[in-house]
Amino acid sequence: MKISGSSMLLSRKVAWVVAVLLGLLSPMTSHSQPQPDVGLLSRHTGKVLYWNELEGRKPVPVESFTKFRRGDHFQVPTGCTLQLLYFSNGRQETWKGPVTLRAGESNSQALEERTSAASPEIKFLPAKVTRKMLQTPLVLPPASIRYSGVVQTMYGLKKARSVEGQRELQEAEVNYRQWRHQALTDDLSPEIYWLGVLADYEQYQEMNKVLEGMLLKKPEDQTLKQLKTWVRSISAASKLQQ
Secondary structure (H helix, E strand, C coil): CCCCCCCCCCCCCEECHHHHHCCCCCHHHHCCCCCCEEEEEEEEECCCEEECHHHCCCCEECCCCCEEECCCEEEECCCCEEEEEECCCCEEEEEECCEEEEECCCCEEECCCCCHHHCCEEEECCHHHHHHHHCCCCCCCECCCCCCEECCCHHHHHHHHCHHHHHHHHHHHHHHHHHHHHCCCCCCHHHHHHHHHHHHCCCHHHHHHHHHHHHHHCCCCHHHHHHHHHHHHHHHHHHHHC
16 A cells, blocks of 8 residues: 655644543543553454453453554454554454454464464554554544543644645545555445544544445444544534634
8 A cells, every 4th residue: 555745743632521521431530541552443343352451341342443452352253353453563453253362562462372363364554644543533432441532723724724734634635545445345444544634634524424424334333423423522612712
C-alpha cells in the first residue's frame, strides 16, 4: 500500500466531560489513569472473548473497534476470527480459532503453541497511518470498557480552511481510499482512520456520511451507533464555542 505526502499531526485534546454526558464513563472511572493503547481490534467474527488478568475481570465478549493494551488476552473459539492492528508498526494479524492470545507492544503471542492456529496471517500497513489511529479523536471503546471523550476547538476548523489543511485532508483521503480498496468489505478500519482525520479537522458533515455508509454494512453495531451519537454531541459542543 503506497501512501502519499508528508505525515500529518493529529492533535488530541482529551477531556472527560463529553463521555460523562453520553453516559459512557462513570465519575469514579474518570479518576483512574488508563493504560496506553497499543492497537485496534479492527475486525472479528463470532463470539471472541476478552479479559485482562491484572483487572481480575471475567472474560467478556469483545466490542467492535476496541482499542487494546499490552497484556490483554483474547480467546478465539473454533470457527471464529480476530483481526488485530498494532499502531506502532502497522502490523495486522488475522487469527483463526481455536486460539488464545496475549497482546504485546507490537505483536501478539499465541498461548497454545501446539494449535494449528498459532500462526496468524500477517500484513503490514504504513506505520505513519496506523499511528494516527492511536491519536484519533474518536470515542472508541478501550478493551477495559472505559471510554474517553474529546472536546474540539475552532483550531481544527481553521486548519481545514488553510492551504496546508486542505492538502493534508486530500492526502489523507487518498490514503483512506487506497486502504479501502485493499481491505475486506467488512473490515471498517480504513473508515476508522478516515473518521479520525475528519474529526481532527471538525468535518462533522462528512463524518456523518461516512458513518451512514458504515451503518449500512453493520446496522446493529452498537459502537457505530455510539460514534454517531458522539458526532452529534461534539458538533453541538463545537458550535457553542464559536
